[in-house]
Amino acid sequence: MRDCFEVRDTDAGGRIGELTVPRADATVETPALLPVINPNLDTLSPRRLATEFGAEILITNSYIIHGDDDLRERALEEGLHELLDFPGAIMTDSGSFQLSEYGEIDVTTEEILAFQREIGSDIATPVDIPTPPDVSRERAESDLETTQERLEIADAADTGEMLVSAPVQGSTYPELRERAGRHADGTGLDVFPVGAVVPLMNDYRYDDMIDVVAAAKRGLGADAPVHLFGAGHPMMFALAVAMGCDLFDSAAYALYARDDRYLTVRGTRALEDLDYLPCSCAVCTDHSPAELRGLPDRERESELAAHNLHVTFAEIRRIKQAIRAGNLLELVEQRARAHPTMLDGYRTLLDHAAQLERSDPVSKGSFFYTSHESARRPEVVRHHDRLTRLSVPDSLLLTEGDSPRGDEFDDAWRVEPPFGPFPRALSKSYPLTAEVPARTDRAALEAAADGVARLVETNPETAVTLAHRGWPAGVRDRLPDGVALVDLTADDRDRSR
Ligand SMILES: [Zn+2]
Numbered sequence: 020m021r022d023c024f025e026v027r028d029t030d031a032g033g034r035i036g037e038l039t040v041p042r043a044d045a046t047v048e049t050p051a052l053l054p055v056i057n058p059n060l061d062t063l064s065p066r067r068l069a070t071e072f073g074a075e076i077l078i079t080n081s082y083i084i085h086g087d088d089d090l091r092e093r094a095l096e097e098g099l100h101e102l103l104d105f106p107g108a109i110m111t112d113s114g115s116f117q118l119s120e121y122g123e124i125d126v127t128t129e130e131i132l133a134f135q136r137e138i139g140s141d142i143a144t145p146v147d148i149p150t151p152p153d154v155s156r157e158r159a160e161s162d163l164e165t166t167q168e169r170l171e172i173a174d175a176a177d178t179g180e181m182l183v184s185a186p187v188q189g190s191t192y193p194e195l196r197e198r199a200g201r202h203a204d205g206t207g208l209d210v211f212p213v214g215a216v217v218p219l220m221n222d223y224r225y226d227d228m229i230d231v232v233a234a235a236k237r238g239l240g241a242d243a244p245v246h247l248f249g250a251g252h253p254m255m256f257a258l259a260v261a262m263g264c265d266l267f268d269s270a271a272y273a274l275y276a277r278d279d280r281y282l283t284v285r286g287t288r289a290l291e292d293l294d295y296l297p298c299s300c301a302v303c304t305d306h307s308p309a310e311l312r313g314l315p316d317r318e319r320e321s322e323l324a325a326h327n328l329h330v331t332f333a334e335i336r337r338i339k340q341a342i343r344a345g346n347l348l349e350l351v352e353q354r355a356r357a358h359p360t361m362l363d364g365y366r367t368l369l370d371h372a373a374q375l376e377r378s379d380p381v382s383k384g385s386f387f388y389t390s391h392e393s394a395r396r397p398e399v400v401r402h403h404d405r406l407t408r409l410s411v412p413d414s415l416l417l418t419e420g421d422s423p424r425g426d427e428f429d430d431a432w433r434v435e436p437p438f439g440p441f442p443r444a445l446s447k448s449y450p451l452t453a454e455v456p457a458r459t460d461r462a463a464l465e466a467a468a469d470g471v472a473r474l475v476e477t478n479p480e481t482a483v484t485l486a487h488r489g490w491p492a493g494v495r496d497r498l499p500d501g502v503a504l505v506d507l508t509a510d511d512r513d514r515s516r
């Protein structure tokens with residue numbers, strides 16, 4: 020177990036954890052949001068972030084401080100916490116972003132790490148190479164080599180109690196991201212940002228973002244705290260947490276406010292388009308949209324930034340509660356409905372259901388089937404795996420009917436979409452207590468048929484009869500040959516004559 024991070028609770032790939040930050044003498048509960056503070060701009064003061072918003076940790080850029088004579092002197096003299104006037108933990112970035120934007124920077128990893136330590140940073144960052152999406156494999160690989168050399172320099176440096184992050188790069192090549200994750204995990208470094216995903220999010224490529232994170236997670240150990248670097252829109256937090264991200268940083272709250280943009284968990288709205296404010300934070304209950312529009316520029320920006328940050332922190336709390344309650348994926352399903360590209364992100368998440376299944380609790384409150392994507396949740400994957408381990412008699416009836424039919428079978432099991440078959444003794448255990456809509460959809464029937472197929476294929480000696488409620492031909496086609504079929508709805512029709 021990594022000393023600085025402890026997982027307390029899990030749901031799908033999401034977790035509530037505790038990040039111990041020794042230098043700040045603080046423990047940060049994750050998922051956590053790190054508001055980004057530009058040391059030159061004070062949209063909302065760090066002190067206010069702590070007292071009014073409950074921020075336990077923030078992130079600022081040591082490269083900007085290093086490059087500004089006045090800030091550098093003050094940071095070295097007073098220390099970073101005093102300079103920013105923030106009582107919690109402070110993470111610092113290194114200039115990697117500037118490197119990716121402008122092509123070069125004038126510090127080395129050794130220098131900037133030593134500087135971060137001198138000014139009192141609690142979590143430092145080496146100068147990694149943020150490789151953008153879609154570059155050639157050669158470039159992604161050679162950039163990654165450089166990043167890995169920098170991580171090794173950071174690992175060998177004397178950083179005292181300060182935690183040090185180990186960014187995971189590799190562009191849009193899952194295999195490289197996985198390799199990068201494995202390498203980073205093998206260092207003695209502490210926090211693992213998945214880097215260079217901002218261009219993916221700017222282009223609404225949530226599907227690619229999920230593939231990148233899933234790959235990095237396969238390389239990193241389950242005890243590694245993962246930071247989705249540059250991700251600050253609350254709309255995608257639930258999705259990213261479900262894939263296993265623990266830390267987010269938001270510059271969005273301030274940047275969007277500057278452009279009169281209003282964040283919601285369903286996307287961004289232009290202040291000028293709003294007739295109503297769909298939020299109950301102090302800003303939105305004290306003002307109408309017209310009043311906000313009428314404020315002087317600085318004041319409007321600050322009020323919008325405050326709203327944006329309230330929404331962002333509220334979503335983090337909602338996600339934590341969902342993890343506790345075991346319904347994180349139901350929250351993800353709701354968020355996925357806000358934008359088609361978010362739905363792509365959720366569908367991609369479910370491509371990794373077997374990976375999520377490893378951390379998903381065996382038992383939770385209740386499985387709610389709320390969209391046809393629910394048929395691909397990790398609980399369904401796990402049930403199908405379990406079917407291969409159950410012992411079955413020589414002849415078995417699988418039925419969607421209420422009571423076992425006839426005595427000609429050794430046993431009768433229930434069939435419930437989307438799970439498929441199970442012995443009646445399991446019907447009171449999770450997830451088979453699921454709440455499913457009475458109007459079953461095709462995806463649930465197909466998943467149930469796949470469950471039957473798994474059972475039959477594992478037990479070729481057993482004579483299996485399936486009594487189903489009018490499964491269409493395309494669904495029945497998923498069943499192996501040799502399964503005897505009885506259509507219960509045909510019986511119902513006979514009876515009603
Ligand atoms: Zn608000």
